Amino acid sequence: xxxxxxxxxxxxxxxxxxxxxxxxxxxxxxxxxxxxxxxxxxxxxxxxxxxxxxxxxxxxxxxxxxxxxxxxxxxxxxxxxxxxxxxxxxxxxxxxxxxxxxxxxxxxxxxxxxxxxxxxxxxxxxxxxxxxxxxxxxxxxxxxxxxxxxxxxxxxxxxxxxxxxxxxxxxxxxxxxxxxxxxxxxxxxxxxxxxxxxxxxxxxxxxxxxxxxxxxxxxxxxxxxxxxxxxxxxxxxxxxxxxxxxxxxxxxxxxxxxxxxxxxxxxxxxxxxxxxxxxxxxxxxxxxxxxxxxxxxxxxxxxxxxxxxxxxxxxxxxxxxxxxxxxxxxxxxxxx
Ligand code: DP6
Numbered sequence: 001x002x003x004x005x006x007x008x009x010x011x012x013x014x015x016x017x018x019x020x021x022x023x024x025x026x027x028x029x030x031x032x033x034x035x036x037x038x039x040x041x042x043x044x045x046x047x048x049x050x051x052x053x054x055x056x057x058x059x060x061x062x063x064x065x066x067x068x069x070x071x072x073x074x075x076x077x078x079x080x081x082x083x084x085x086x087x088x089x090x091x092x093x094x095x096x097x098x099x100x101x102x103x104x105x106x107x108x109x110x111x112x113x114x115x116x117x118x119x120x121x122x123x124x125x126x127x128x129x130x131x132x133x134x135x136x137x138x139x140x141x142x143x144x145x146x147x148x149x150x151x152x153x154x155x156x157x158x159x160x161x162x163x164x165x166x167x168x169x170x171x172x173x174x175x176x177x178x179x180x181x182x183x184x185x186x187x188x189x190x191x192x193x194x195x196x197x198x199x200x201x202x203x204x205x206x207x208x209x210x211x212x213x214x215x216x217x218x219x220x221x222x223x224x225x226x227x228x229x230x231x232x233x234x235x236x237x238x239x240x241x242x243x244x245x246x247x248x249x250x251x252x253x254x255x256x257x258x259x260x261x262x263x264x265x266x267x268x269x270x271x272x273x274x275x276x277x278x279x280x281x282x283x284x285x286x287x288x289x290x291x292x293x294x295x296x297x298x299x300x301x302x303x304x305x306x307x308x309x310x311x312x313x314x315x316x317x318x319x320x321x322x323x324x325x326x327x328x329x330x331x332x333x334x335x336x
Pocket of ligand 1: 010137138139277278
């Protein structure tokens with residue numbers, strides 16, 4: 001028996017960056033995120049014949065290291081001891097700052113739970129419990145199990161859904177591929193270095209809740225200008241705290257700066273283009289559907305030939321059983 005889950009990455013409008021010292025993978029800052037519908041991770045899980053776990057991501061077998069804690073949590077929470085075969089594919093560049101760990105661990109938590117339900121005849125696990133399981137893999141994945149708009153409070157074990165995708169169907173995210181290839185410093189080690197060495201870390205953490213509260217209000221009111229301005233503060237302050245680490249942690253490339261400037265220029269011309277960045281050089285731009293073409297043009301004028309992925313608020317992850325002998329669907333890329 002094999003189960004498939006297709007899930008979209010969770011892009012933080014207000015960032016999680018830093019973990020609490022207590023507990024396992026508990027965020028130090030609250031985050032507010034949108035599901036990037038149109039970009040997808042497709043994960044297939046089954047049972048291994050030799051009782052051992054095996055993880056393949058984008059066609060390459062991975063060391064279990066990163067997955068060990070997660071799989072131990074999965075066995076404890078789901079109450080199933082057997083080995084799992086895991087095959088995951090990203091439709092967009094993985095490990096490059098497009099939040100593939102959020103969609104990856106969300107898809108994995110949901111698919112494993114469904115496999116255990118079907119195979120072992122267990123009653124359905126609640127999404128809140130699966131959000132907690134996903135968080136043990138990657139805190140941003142706790143948000144991605146819900147789709148739509150979701151929040152993860154500081155110190156929380158589980159994320160919570162805030163609005164479904166239908167809250168703001170006209171919203172778009174244009175994700176610019178500034179550089180392909182895996183990033184040099186993962187979010188996990190970058191945020192640890194920031195906490196340990198940046199003199200600005202404590203200020204970043206104490207400032208974050210006010211941005212979070214204001215951004216939730218702006219999102220509730222579908223006020224793109226207010227939300228966009230708060231988003232810019234959140235990513236700028238996150239990156240400022242990282243840049244003040246020892247050694248300094250700079251995720252930006254010249255292309256990132258060119259796109260940040262292009263967004264400012266677009267806004268100067270009355271086009272609502274609001275950028276954000278995560279632990280990598282990629283720039284993601286929030287805008288309204290009616291401005292989409294102008295935003296794409298503006299970004300491509302700044303960086304000719306730029307590859308762009310376009311997302312709209314995504315729904316809940318999809319789960320289904322894969323009939324024997326059939327191939328899983330290819331993940332959508334959002335390529336535009
Ligand atoms: C900058 O969730 O990838 O994308 O919990 O250590 O796996 P771990 O980190 P991860 O960090 C995401 C950081 C971010 C902001 C965000 O998604 O909130």
